[in-house]
Amino acid sequence: MATSSSDQEIFDRWERSIQFRLLADSIEPTLSVPEQVAARVGDRIIAGQLAPGARIGEQELADEFAISRGPVREAIRILEREGLVVVMPRRGAVVTSLSARELQELFEIRAGLFEIAVRKVVVTRPPELLAVLRAGVARLEVLADTPNGGDAYAETTYRLIQISAHFAGNERLRRMIAALSLQSLRYSKLGLASIERRQRSARLWRDALEAMERSDAERMVMLARQRTEESADEAARLLEQRRG
Numbered sequence: 001m002a003t004s005s006s007d008q009e010i011f012d013r014w015e016r017s018i019q020f021r022l023l024a025d026s027i028e029p030t031l032s033v034p035e036q037v038a039a040r041v042g043d044r045i046i047a048g049q050l051a052p053g054a055r056i057g058e059q060e061l062a063d064e065f066a067i068s069r070g071p072v073r074e075a076i077r078i079l080e081r082e083g084l085v086v087v088m089p090r091r092g093a094v095v096t097s098l099s100a101r102e103l104q105e106l107f108e109i110r111a112g113l114f115e116i117a118v119r120k121v122v123v124t125r126p127p128e129l130l131a132v133l134r135a136g137v138a139r140l141e142v143l144a145d146t147p148n149g150g151d152a153y154a155e156t157t158y159r160l161i162q163i164s165a166h167f168a169g170n171e172r173l174r175r176m177i178a179a180l181s182l183q184s185l186r187y188s189k190l191g192l193a194s195i196e197r198r199q200r201s202a203r204l205w206r207d208a209l210e211a212m213e214r215s216d217a218e219r220m221v222m223l224a225r226q227r228t229e230e231s232a233d234e235a236a237r238l239l240e241q242r243r244g
Contacts, residue, residue, distance in 0.1 A: 011135035034074035056093035117168035144198035191235035
């Protein structure tokens with residue numbers, strides 16, 4: 001389905017405002033040194049540059065950022081709090097492995113919070129959000145058929161969820177959804193890796209957009225939960241396959 005130039009311009013503007021970074025929504029105007037280090041290392045973990053099980057060396061980070069090990073230790077504590085690293089006896093900090101249990105917990109909580117946001121925006125149907133969703137869903141449909149479009153597809157769904165949460169008008173809710181979505185992004189990329197899964201997801205996004213245009217809150221909520229559950233099920237299946 002063709003996207004109007006005005007819809008695309010609105011989507012492009014919102015797209016630039018969404019960052020895939022820890023602490024991007026920090027209330028403080030500037031990040032502390034430990035927060036900056038945590039954000040940089042978090043970028044690498046979320047992008048897959050640091051694989052599960054990779055060691056996070058304190059001295060290596062201290063040398064890289066030309067700081068003492070004290071701020072590095074604080075940065076590692078931030079990453080541990082966000083669920084991206086775990087500190088292990090005699091090994092130090094390592095990137096957390098993807099697990100079916102964490103997957104279930106993250107997706108379950110995020111789905112419940114996003115349902116609240118969906119119920120709020122479907123009542124007001126902000127024209128700007130509808131424009132974003134029209135352009136965003138059109139992009140998803142292109143990426144769904146692109147052989148190597150999995151990561152870009154997952155990142156686009158991440159943006160659409162964040163933008164929708166913004167229009168719900170509840171800042172605390174938006175921040176909670178943003179944090180959970182960032183933590184679950186690695187799982188989303190796994191669950192949307194195949195063309196078949198992306199095509200199915202894109203159809204559900206298109207159906208949800210049409211439900212919102214009709215102000216059909218119940219159907220939109222149902223479709224949002226269905227998307228989450230199907231993505232989580234596929235990610236869990238692949239994790240089990242890897243373990244086996």
